[in-house]
Amino acid sequence: MPRRIGLICGSNAKAKDDVIVNAQARWPEVDFEIREVKVQGPSSPGQVREALTELDAMEGVDVIVIARGGGSVEDLMPFSDEGLVRAVVAARTPVVTAIGHEGDRPIVDDAADYRASTPTDAAKRIVPDVAEERKILQEGLRRGRMAIDRQLSTAQSELESIMTRPVLANPQSIIETREDELNRAAERLTELMDRKITDAATALDALRRHLRSLSPQSILDRGYAVLRTPDAVVRDTESVETGDRLEALLASGRLGLEVIAKRSGDDREEV
Numbered sequence: 001m002p003r004r005i006g007l008i009c010g011s012n013a014k015a016k017d018d019v020i021v022n023a024q025a026r027w028p029e030v031d032f033e034i035r036e037v038k039v040q041g042p043s044s045p046g047q048v049r050e051a052l053t054e055l056d057a058m059e060g061v062d063v064i065v066i067a068r069g070g071g072s073v074e075d076l077m078p079f080s081d082e083g084l085v086r087a088v089v090a091a092r093t094p095v096v097t098a099i100g101h102e103g104d105r106p107i108v109d110d111a112a113d114y115r116a117s118t119p120t121d122a123a124k125r126i127v128p129d130v131a132e133e134r135k136i137l138q139e140g141l142r143r144g145r146m147a148i149d150r151q152l153s154t155a156q157s158e159l160e161s162i163m164t165r166p167v168l169a170n171p172q173s174i175i176e177t178r179e180d181e182l183n184r185a186a187e188r189l190t191e192l193m194d195r196k197i198t199d200a201a202t203a204l205d206a207l208r209r210h211l212r213s214l215s216p217q218s219i220l221d222r223g224y225a226v227l228r229t230p231d232a233v234v235r236d237t238e239s240v241e242t243g244d245r246l247e248a249l250l251a252s253g254r255l256g257l258e259v260i261a262k263r264s265g266d267d268r269e270e271v
Contacts, residue, residue, distance in 0.1 A: 002062035004031045005126060006055035006093070008048055010039040015067040015098065015119040022123035027130050033061055039068045045081035052084075056091045063126050064091065066108070067098040067119040079106035088112055098122035220251035227257070237262045 005023065009016040016034070023030045035051035038044040048066065055064050066088075068079070078084070079099050088095050088111040097109050098116040109115040116122035167174050212218060220226070226249040227234035234240055240259050248255040 001027070001128060002030075002126060004033050004058075004060045004062060006058070006061040006064040007032050007034045007067065008037060008051045008055070008064065009034070009067045009119075010069075011036040013039065013067075013069060015069045018119035019065055019067050019098070019123045022120050023127050026124065027127040030127050033058065040071065040075045040078060042078075044078035045084045048078070049081075049084050049087045052087050052091060052095070056093045061093055063094045063096060065096045065098060065116075065119075065122050065126065066112070067122060068100065069119070070101045070104065076100050076104055076106050079108045081108075084108055085111045096122050096126060217251070220249070223251075225250050225255075237264055 007016065007019055009019070013036075016036075020032060023032075033055060035055060037047035037051050039048070052064060052066070055061050066079075068076070076099060079097075085107050088097075088108055094113040095111075096114045096116055097106075097112040098119040098121065099106055099109065101118065105115075114125060116125055162168060216226070228247045228249060229240065229244065232239070234246060240246065240262070242259050242262060244259045246257040246259060248257055
């Protein structure tokens, strides 16, 4: 269905009326972009070519009709012009020619996308018949409704068949059958969870006792002390000098100390 039809025809020509009247009779909402030109004589090829180029450049035009009524061979000669034929071939928009009568065949007919035998035939070819389209839609709707009715009928029969099964006829029976199984499973899970919690608590107590035995506080509680400088823990005599101020961390409280002598592992005093 073309949005807009480009029509190239003579001024007030019968071919123009034939295309418009027959197209609107088939599809009343059809829209035309009309260019009236000379359709015979020396200036005709140039005017038709110019109108074709203009319509071909318009975004809304979906098809272009070049229409002219009958005439002598000489009258139709402009439509065998080489420049016009090349323009029709180069057009991006589909071109329909409706020139002369059935027996007339200018060269532009062979270059067009479709050759209509008459302007009336062109109108019939480019727009659908709204009455026929309505019939097609109505037939499609009728068949669609019939298909849906068949599907619904089949589904209803299947549903009724399913509903006769014992599990659906008396749904409570399967619930009663599974209730005891669920209760036993719940009791078993509760028992397992209680056992897991007890085992975890025992393991946690053992871990807590182990951590306490490794705690520095437990070592201090046994009478040991930790000596520290402002920067680090004193691990050997090499890390302090005589006169250094130290801090002794006890199990309870701290002492400020001063180094008055250093002795290495062989008990020799170092100054």
